[in-house]
Amino acid sequence: MRYRRAWIGVFLFILAMINYMDRIALSIAAKPIAEEFHLSSVGMGYLFSSFIWSYALFLIPVGLLIDRYGAKRIGGLGILVWSTATALTGAASSFVTLMAARLVMGAGEAVSNPVGGKVIREWIPATERGTTTAVFNSGSYAGPAICSIVLAALVASLGWRWSFVIAGGIGAVWLLAWYCFYGKPEDVRWLSEQERAHILQHRDGEKGAATGKGYGLKKLLKTPTLWGLALTQGCNVYTQYLFLTWLPSYLQEARHLTLAKSGVVTAIPYAMAVVLCIGLGKLSDLYLKKGGGVSSGKRRNVIALSMLIASCILLIPFADSTFGLVAISSLTLAGIASTTSLNFSLLNDMLPSAGDVGRAVAFVVMGGNLFGMLAPVVTGYVIQASGGYNAAFIIAGSLLLVGAVIALTMTRKPMLPVANETKVPAPILLTK
Incomplete structure (x- = not known):
């Protein structure tokens, strides 16, 4: 960029x-919450x-409203x-x-990814899309990295209730700036006319603009690419939520780490994922510039590679040291982070109409979260059984290979509905 x-990347x-x-706050405080409310692993799985x-x-509904x-x-x-x-949690x-508090929180959080996709389509030239999407998505890993240490300390010193109040209060600052x-x-007035013209000219391709009205979701559902993106997202997000909800408990129960040490061990893989995710996003943009342009769809190759990297989660049972566990977890989370950001970039690459973003x-x-909501519950039953x-x-590693x-x-x-293929031009290639 x-x-x-x-600054748009910073906002996102x-x-x-x-x-x-806010999502991982419950995972960090899981042990004292389970003790206070007498919850089993299955009960915690449903709460997660x-x-x-x-x-x-x-x-x-939120996507339509956006x-x-x-x-x-x-x-x-x-x-x-x-x-x-x-905060009210x-x-x-x-x-x-x-x-109830978690259900309301989930409803509010439904805006995050659709807003990010829309903002990136409106603001970012097509050849920078992979990098910016990676920056946006890497925040999903910076949050747990910071939260694992800070909230673990707050839970230990002030109790789990205050950790939620503080976590909820941080959003007010972002909202004011937004x-x-x-x-x-x-x-916006803070953008130069030269940069404004560059964004408007290149955000939908180098040689022309995509249609703005949109086909509508019903027609897009007839295209296999949209279903493929949703299924890929599902296979990936299952592992993301397994880590997000159960990793702190795994470290404390199976690896016998203290609350403070488990926070550090959780934070390191998430921090590594931030760096590697942005790096792979940049590489995917460079790869497309040399390999046929964004509408070639070749970003899918980098997605498959990222999922193969993430599938090293299969090696976690064989990690016999904390260092080995951190290394495997870092690769897994980096692969998951890169897959998510690249999958959203590929969606924008293959979607002709900005009005459908x-x-x-x-x-x-x-689609991703239909898989994701199963991960905490299935894991709870697996632990119990x-x-x-x-x-x-x-289970998680196998899904990544399928994805x-x-x-x-x-x-x-x-994503051109069959009935419109003769009426609307395909996305413009970026090669000359």
Whole structure:
């Protein structure tokens, strides 16, 4: 990224960081919460999963609202809702009120990825899309990296309730900055005319603009690429939520680490994922410049490679040292992070109409979270049935391998509904 549009990457990075700080807060405080409310591993699994239920339910409506009313208004409303719900989690007095707070939080968080996809499509030239999406998605890993250390210390010193109040309060600062500074590149005053012209000319391709009206979700659902992206996302997100919800408990119970040490060991892989995710996003942009342009769809090859890297989660049962565990977890999370960001980049690459971004991203994220909501619950049952975590890692690794195959076989064509192929030109290649 160049010039002032880099601030858009900063906005999105912090949005994702706050989003995932609030998500992992429950995982960090899982042990004292389970003890206070007398919850089993299965009960905790349902509690971990609960926010994903409402998150998935609201994704499509939120995507439609973003396409209609814009990212600024809907994004701001979403973070207000989820930050308030996170703070109120600290006042929960029973399992039911804990569950209710998490459900409201999930509904608010449904804005995050559709807003990110919409903002990137409006602001970022096509050849920078992979890098910017990687910056946005890497915030999802910076949040847990920071939160694992900071909230673990807060839980240990102030108790789990105050950790939620503080986590929820951070969103208010972002919300204020968002309403003060964000707007479309056509409208904001802090952008130079030269950069504004560059963004508007190149955000939909080098040789022309994509259609803006949109086909609508019903027609997009007839294209195999959208289903392929959603299934790839699902196979990937399953492992993401396994780590997000159960990794701290695994480290404390199976590896016998203290709360403070488990926070550090959790933070390191997430921090490594931030760096590697941005690096792979940049490499994917360079790869496409030399290999046929964004609409060639060749970004799918990097997605498959990232999922193969993530599948090293299969080796976790064989890690006999903390160093080995950290190394394997770092590679797994880096692969997952890169897959998510590249999958969203590929969606924008293969989607001709800018008017469909919010709903298309929402559908792909919903597909991912239908798998994701199973991960905490399935893992809870696996732990109860087997007395350990190894089978859970095998399930996750197998899904990643399946996802790599899906990415290579189902995302090969632009998302042009058959009835419109003769009326609307395909996305423009970027090669000369």
